[in-house]
Amino acid sequence: MFGRVPEPKKLIEYEGQHYEILSNHLPEIVSRSAGWRALTLNR
Secondary structure: OOHHHHOOOOOOOOOOOOHHHHHHHHHHHHHHHHHHHHHHHHH
């Protein structure tokens, strides 16, 4: 899936299981995703 994402991209990995990652890091993940989308769509 990461390979299909266009540049610019940055792989960020978190320790733990999917549920644990989402429970502990969801605000950061959403913020990073929104920032990436804004940069990508403004090109």
